[in-house]
Structures are given as structure tokens and as C-alpha cells.
Amino acid sequence: xxxxxxxxxxxxxxxxxxxxxxxxxxxxxxxxxxxxxxxxxxxxxxxxxxxxxxxxxxxxxxxxxxxxxxxxxxxxxxxxxxxxxxxxxxxxxxxxxxxxxxxxxxxxxxxxxxxxxxxxxxxxxxxxxxxxxxxxxxxxxxxxxxxxxxxxxxxxxxxxxxxxxxxxxxxxxxxxxxxxxxxxxxxxxxxxxxxxxxxxxxxxxxxxxxxxxxxxxxxxxxxxxxxxxxxxxxxxxxxxxxxxxxxxxxxxxxxxxxxxxxxxxxxxxxxxxxxxxxxxxxxxxxxxxxxxxxxxxxxxxxxxxxxxxxxxxxxxxxxxxxxxxxxxxxxxxxxxxxxxxxxxxxxxx
Amino acid sequence: xxxxxxxxxxxxxxxxxxxxxxxxxxxxxxxxxxxxxxxxxxxxxxxxxxxxxxxxxxxxxxxxxxxxxxxxxxxxxxxxxxxxxxxxxxxxxxxxxxxxxxxxxxxxxxxxxxxxxxxxxxxxxxxxxxxxxxxxxxxxxxxxxxxxxxxxxxxxxxxxxxxxxxxxxxxxxxxxxxxxxxxxxxxxxxxxxxxxxxxxxxxxxxxxxxxxxxxxxxxxxxxxxxxxxxxxxxxxxxxxxxxxxxxxxxxxxxxxxxxxxxxxxxxxxxxxxxxxxxxxxxxxxxxxxxxxxxxxxxxxxxxxxxxxxxxxxxxxxxxxxxxxxxxxxxxxxxxxxxxxxxxxxxxxx
Numbered sequence: 001x002x003x004x005x006x007x008x009x010x011x012x013x014x015x016x017x018x019x020x021x022x023x024x025x026x027x028x029x030x031x032x033x034x035x036x037x038x039x040x041x042x043x044x045x046x047x048x049x050x051x052x053x054x055x056x057x058x059x060x061x062x063x064x065x066x067x068x069x070x071x072x073x074x075x076x077x078x079x080x081x082x083x084x085x086x087x088x089x090x091x092x093x094x095x096x097x098x099x100x101x102x103x104x105x106x107x108x109x110x111x112x113x114x115x116x117x118x119x120x121x122x123x124x125x126x127x128x129x130x131x132x133x134x135x136x137x138x139x140x141x142x143x144x145x146x147x148x149x150x151x152x153x154x155x156x157x158x159x160x161x162x163x164x165x166x167x168x169x170x171x172x173x174x175x176x177x178x179x180x181x182x183x184x185x186x187x188x189x190x191x192x193x194x195x196x197x198x199x200x201x202x203x204x205x206x207x208x209x210x211x212x213x214x215x216x217x218x219x220x221x222x223x224x225x226x227x228x229x230x231x232x233x234x235x236x237x238x239x240x241x242x243x244x245x246x247x248x249x250x251x252x253x254x255x256x257x258x259x260x261x262x263x264x265x266x267x268x269x270x271x272x273x274x275x276x277x278x279x280x281x282x283x284x285x286x287x288x289x290x291x292x293x294x295x296x297x298x299x300x301x302x303x304x305x306x307x308x309x310x311x312x313x314x315x316x317x318x319x320x321x322x323x324x325x326x327x328x329x330x331x332x333x334x335x336x337x338x339x340x341x342x343x344x345x346x347x348x349x
Numbered sequence: 350x351x352x353x354x355x356x357x358x359x360x361x362x363x364x365x366x367x368x369x370x371x372x373x374x375x376x377x378x379x380x381x382x383x384x385x386x387x388x389x390x391x392x393x394x395x396x397x398x399x400x401x402x403x404x405x406x407x408x409x410x411x412x413x414x415x416x417x418x419x420x421x422x423x424x425x426x427x428x429x430x431x432x433x434x435x436x437x438x439x440x441x442x443x444x445x446x447x448x449x450x451x452x453x454x455x456x457x458x459x460x461x462x463x464x465x466x467x468x469x470x471x472x473x474x475x476x477x478x479x480x481x482x483x484x485x486x487x488x489x490x491x492x493x494x495x496x497x498x499x500x501x502x503x504x505x506x507x508x509x510x511x512x513x514x515x516x517x518x519x520x521x522x523x524x525x526x527x528x529x530x531x532x533x534x535x536x537x538x539x540x541x542x543x544x545x546x547x548x549x550x551x552x553x554x555x556x557x558x559x560x561x562x563x564x565x566x567x568x569x570x571x572x573x574x575x576x577x578x579x580x581x582x583x584x585x586x587x588x589x590x591x592x593x594x595x596x597x598x599x600x601x602x603x604x605x606x607x608x609x610x611x612x613x614x615x616x617x618x619x620x621x622x623x624x625x626x627x628x629x630x631x632x633x634x635x636x637x638x639x640x641x642x643x644x645x646x647x648x649x650x651x652x653x654x655x656x657x658x659x660x661x662x663x664x665x666x667x668x669x670x671x672x673x674x675x676x677x678x679x680x681x682x683x684x685x686x687x688x689x690x691x692x693x694x695x696x697x698x
Binding site: 263266276280340 | 612618623626629686
């Protein structure tokens with residue numbers, strides 16, 4: 001597999017095949033691991049980071065979960081491609097910048113992605129469509145069990161897995177779910193609900209990663225606690241709360257549909273009208289309008305549009321994707337023009 | 350002809366068949382006349398107004414320009430129908446309100462309309478599509494010549510025709526042209542041009558009559574002076590200036606098309622996208638979006654849409670028209686909903 005092949009496929013987690021996929025876009029579990037006896041990436045010197053890479057790379061290449069993977073050394077990836085990988089949620093912004101000897105291993109359908117020499121020596125993630133933390137957990141356990149046979153991970157009997165940042169110590173696990181909550185936003189209930197969630201030791205972020213705002217009414221919710229409980233307990237804890245939020249969003253959708261259907265239809269159809277007609281459009285506006293279109297499809301207000309197309313567009317309309325599709329570097333004006341063209345083409349197809 | 354028959358036809362002046370119709374929507378000439386020896390309408394008592402009506406009505410009924418006309422006594426017209434006639438530019442707001450013995454005579458294709466007991470005893474107007482003051486003038490002269498044979502109009506050898514308001518004394522003529530100037534608005538040049546026009550003794554108003562703002566980038570320009578020059582001189586004077594404004598608008602359109610075609614296309618297509626998708630829409634928003642659609646059709650940016658349909662919608666989307674089409678009184682919310690429905694239906698037809 002080559003990097004440009006990614007452009008031709010839809011990320012597995014966007015296919016909208018998983019449970020509760022009308023409200024939950026995707027589920028993700030990641031493990032943070034470090035090799036015993038080597039300083040954490042930020043403290044490691046060039047030689048030590050090289051060593052980490054040279055130890056991990058061959059093991060990944062023969063892992064049964066990672067057949068036909070794409071292995072990329074970040075030194076050999078140009079700026080647009082790095083941004084492209086960030087946009088596909090395959091690497092972090094941190095991996096895209098800074099020190100040498102960073103690398104990523106991406107599995108065939110983009111279900112697994114493993115970053116080397118990010119904050120920790122090895123960060124493995126599994127993505128799944130819809131509300132499917134259990135399957136994500138099963139897959140990452142399978143991967144990790146195999147990795148454990150080849151590596152001597154930094155592990156303390158009392159603390160568990162040792163990580164660069166204390167917030168990851170213990171399980172080293174972060175389970176997160178990407179929720180689409182347009183009805184809770186429209187009914188102005190989302191803030192109160194998300195505030196109460198942070199009191200339950202869960203963190204909230206936007207669609208486009210750490211520090212990003214909740215564009216398009218997407219909210220990523222993940223566990224804050226990694227210590228003192230088993231992976232299973234943590235997964236079960238977040239699952240219970242996500243189920244409640246899904247329930248709230250469903251009720252808010254029902255309420256809007258009953259109470260102000262015309263207003264809702266107006267918003268959704270206007271969004272569709274702009275998406276299918278604009279000639280110049282920013283990422284931000286596109287994401288907000290696609291969010292309404294997604295809601296419209298799920299409420300059967302906008303028939304005849306494929307939900308997969310809309311999901312895919314959330315990724316495709318980002319700056320590096322637009323440039324990859326066009327095969328050249330574009331300035332903002334050109335991107336806004338090409339973005340509008342792409343959205344029209346995809347939605348009218 | 351009945352009042353409700355008007356709803357089934359397009360006003361002649363909207364058919365976009367006249368000269369320069371891409372920029373000039375319509376041309377209009379009106380004459381103000383009063384019967385000698387009877388006080389002006391505002392000073393006349395009930396009996397005198399009745400007398401005016403009883404003198405004028407039979408004469409109009411046998412005028413050769415007014416065959417198969419609709420003759421309406423305003424006392425017998427309900428509020429929605431009055432508003433409907435105002436919206437079609439067939440009567441003034443003044444005729445729609447106030448005293449008794451008011452009436453209007455509307456010719457078959459809505460080319461002629463004659464108001465009785467408005468500010469003056471008789472106000473005759475002729476409407477024409479496009480920039481066609483000459484034809485409007487020819488027709489109103491024909492009408493007036495015939496009327497002169499039956500009436501003894503208040504006329505002073507020194508002052509000319511006597512009218513209720515001194516601003517109409519002399520010819521009693523007002524010639525006006527409805528201009529569509531979106532490019533001069535977009536390039537922010539319209540204010541300066543229109544300010545210089547008022548210095549040339551011309552008045553500027555909006556599409557929807559006296560005191561109305563320039564909604565939809567429509568500007569109605571008319572002569573202020575009625576005295577001391579012949580009708581022909583006044584028509585020639587305003588014609589010269591309108592030709593200049595048409596030239597300015599054309600140049601502004603060329604400039605936008607050359608300089609910022611993408612931005613222009615974006616604006617026009619977004620307007621089209623909202624018009625063909627919105628489920629709730631106000632008159633104001635509809636007018637502004639239709640204005641962009643009209644420009645788009647005239648610049649061949651929006652193909653496949655009939656300009657007549659767009660012109661007609663400027664009239665049809667008004668509150669009383671929406672209610673006449675639905676056949677019942679509607680509140681604002683219902684109108685906004687039915688308006689959106691009508692616009693979609695007409696534009697998608």
C-alpha cells in the first residue's frame with residue numbers, strides 16, 4: 001500500500017455501518033506503551049529514538065493484525081502529506097512535527113494505526129464505525145497481546161504501564177467516541193450535559209482533535225482516568241454514559257421533529273441548497289452545513305443522499321485532502337473554490 | 350374581467366419583452382387630472398366625491414383603450430384584495446385607504462390603470478415592459494386625448510393642468526422607470542450616482558412604491574419637474590439620464606464578470622440554492638435572492654430559468670398575493686411557509 005492509495009478509499013470508520021451510527025460517528029481505543037530501559041521520546045536523544053524505531057519497525061511488519069500495512073517514516077513525508085494523515089485521524093499533530101525517527105504504521109483499511117516516537121514510544125489505535133468500543137477493544141487487545149510477545153514494555157506492578165504523561169499511567173488506554181449531537185446543540189442543552197460529563201471524569205473535544213472546537217456539532221468524549229481500574233471497567237463506564245447521551249440526543253431529535261419540524265426542515269434544506277450550489281466555501285462553513293445534512297439524512301428529511309458520502313466529505317473537504325485530490329499545493333482561495341466543486345460533485349453524484 | 354382573473358395572468362410589464370429589459374424592469378407614465386369646478390378629492394365632501402365618480406365612471410367604460418376593463422369601487426373591495434392591487438402596482442396605498450367613492454379601472458392586460466378620487470380626481474397610468482417611455486407616452490396620450498373630449502379638466506392657460514399637489518401642476522405628468530441595479534450596488538457606486546440624479550431634478554424610490562426602500566436592488570426613477578416644459582421634453586430629459594445609468598450598470602456588470610466572476614457566481618448560485626430549497630422565507634429575503642437570480646439569468650450564469658418566472662415572483666411572493674393564491678387569510682408564519690413552497694414550485698417548473 002502507498003500513501004496515495006488512502007485517498008482512493010473511505011476510512012473504515014466512516015462507513016456508517018456500526019451500532020447507533022446515526023448519532024455515533026466512530027469509536028476509538030488507543031494504548032500507550034514504552035520500551036523498558038529507554039527514555040521516553042521527549043527525553044530520548046537522536047540515537048535512542050532511532051533505536052526505538054529500529055526495535056519496533058520489524059515487529060510491526062510481521063504482526064498478524066497489520067498485514068499489507070503502510071509504514072511511513074515521518075522524515076520522508078512532505079508537509080501536505082503529514083497534514084493529510086492528521087486530517088484522516090491516522091497521526092497526531094505532534095507526530096507530524098518536531099524530532100526525527102518518528103513513524104506511523106497504517107493497516108489496510110485504516111482500522112489500526114500505530115505511531116512510533118510520539119509522546120510515548122508506541123501508540124496504537126483502533127477505529128471502528130458507530131458505537132463499537134467493544135470491537136475496538138477486542139481488536140486492540142489482540143494486537144497488543146501479540147506485541148507483548150516481542151517487546152519488553154515499561155511496566156510497574158503497582159502502577160501498571162508507565163507513560164510519558166502521568167495522565168496515561170496504568171492502563172495506558174484512552175477510549176473515545178465521536179458523537180454527532182446537532183439536536184442537543186439546537187435545543188441549547190449540550191453545554192449543560194457536557195459540563196456534567198467532565199465531572200464524571202470524561203473529557204470532551206471536537207471532531208478535529210485536541211484543542212479543536214466542536215465544529216459541525218461533533219463531540220469526542222473520552223475517559224480521563226486510566227489508573228486504578230481495568231480496561232474493561234473503563235470501557236463499561238464510558239459506554240454507560242455514552243448510552244445516556246445517545247438517549248438525550250434521540251429525545252432532542254424527536255422533540256424538534258414534533259415541535260418545530262418546518263423550522264428544522266428549513267435549516268436542513270437551506271444547508272443542502274448551499275452545499276449543492278456554492279462556488280466558494282470554507283472548511284468551517286462546509287462542516288457546519290454537512291452536519292445539518294447528516295441530521296437531515298438520519299431524520300429522513302433529506303432522502304436520496306448517501307450517508308457515507310456525507311461522512312466522507314467531513315474528511316475530504318479538509319485543506320490537505322483538497323490539495324491531494326488536485327495533486328498540487330493550493331492557496332486558500334483556490335482551496336475554497338475546489339472544495340465547493342468537490343462538495344457539489346459528491347452530493348449530486 | 351373579474352378581480353380574481355388578475356391572479357391568473359402575468360402583468361404585461363413583467364414580461365421582459367421591452368427594450369433594455371435586462372436592466373430596466375418597466376416604464377410608467379401617469380397623468381393627474383381634475384374636473385373643473387369640483388374641489389380636489391381631499392377637500393371634496395362625500396357628495397362631491399360621489400359626483401366625480403358618477404361623471405368619470407361611464408366615460409371610462411366606453412373609452413376605446415379600456416375595453417373589457419375591470420372597474421372596481423373600493424368600498425366593495427376587501428382588505429386583502431386592496432393590498433393585492435397595491436402589490437400589482439395597480440392602485441396606490443392612498444386609494445386603498447380612507448374616503449369613500451374611490452374606484453379604479455384596470456385594463457385587460459393591466460397596461461392602463463385609472464384611479465378615481467385619489468389625490469386628484471383622475472390619475473391615469475400606463476405601464477410598459479423594459480425601457481419604453483415612448484410607447485407608454487404614446488398610449489397615455491391616446492387615452493388622454495379621448496378623455497379630453499368628454500371632460501372639462503381644470504386647466505389654466507398659464508400654469509397648465511391644475512392638481513391637488515403643486516408638485517404636479519403643469520403637465521400633471523410623472524414618467525418613471527424601474528431599474529435593476531445589482532452591479533452598481535455590489536460595486537458600491539449606486540449611492541453616488543443616485544445622489545447626483547436628485548440634483549438633476551429626478552426622484553428615486555424602491556420597487557414597492559413611495560417610502561419603500563430599494564429592496565432587491567430595484568430603483569424607481571422619475572421626474573420631479575412637471576411645470577415649464579412639455580411632456581415630450583420631460584420624457585426626453587429622463588430618457589437621456591436613464592441611458593447613462595444603464596450604461597453605468599452595464600459597465601459595473603462587465604467589471605464584476607471580469608474581475609470577480611467566481612465571487613459573483615458564488616453569490617448567485619447560493620441565492621438560487623436557497624430559493625429552491627428553503628421551507629420558510631420572508632418577503633425581504635426572497636426579493637433580495639430573486640434580485641441575484643435575475644442578475645444571474647441576465648449574465649447567463651444561471652441558465653435554464655425563465656426570466657419571466659423570476660419577474661413574476663417579485664409580485665407573487667408579496668403577502669396579499671400569497672393569500673389570494675391560497676384562497677384564505679394567512680398569518681405571517683403561514684405566509685413564510687407558503688411563499689417558500691411557491692418559489693420552489695415556480696423555479697423548479
